[in-house]
Amino acid sequence: MKIRIGRKKVEELAVASVKTAAGRVFVVCSAHGLREVRLGGDEAPSRREARARGVRYVRRPRWTAAAVRAIKRFVAGKEIPATLPLDLALGTPFERRVWEATRHVPWGQVESYSAIAARAGAPRAIRAVGNALGKNPVPIVVPCHRVIHFAGSIGGFTSGLDWKRYLLSLEGGQLELAWRRRGVLGLFR
Secondary structure (H helix, E strand, O other), X not given: OEEEEOOEEEEEEXXXXXXXXXXXXXXXXXXXXXXXXXXXXXXXXXXXXXXXXXXXXXXXXXXXXXXXXXXXXXXXXXXXXXXXXXXXXXXXXHHHHHHHHHHOOOOOOOEEHHHHHHHOOOOOOHHXXXXXXXXXXXXXXXXXXXXXXXXXXXXXXXXXXXXXHHHHHHHHOOHHHHHHHHOHHHOXX
């Protein structure tokens, strides 16, 4: 929704937060769906940031309720419903393909960057997939924490490896230890 402030239309975005064992998770939603998820160490949305972005942060529980429920559900060890509405219009077409491919990585499983590249229709764009996942505005919901290096190492994560390990642990224990014991061949379908 856009409101007029003076002569300028300003987009309204609703903000809410969820407390987790690893820190606070902020959700930012438009009237169309979840736009951003910010994990722990990321700054809370502020008025100063809103002015810089040309938006206005508001409290609209009806906009944020589904996202808050989804994050609470995830933290309780349950999968986020695929029906959660997202507002990912800000990504490039390639980024949106990568995010959609990543959204299909099943709960409790991991896939390699190369598998995501193939699923996104660009099998040789492995590094570009990593860059697109680094710009993922909705981690947890688009589960980029489930994407690892083909060699079995944990890979990177924009919010830090502690968050990645925490998110993976919610889905099935400390997976990084299992990778070393089982080897890479047991990880990928």
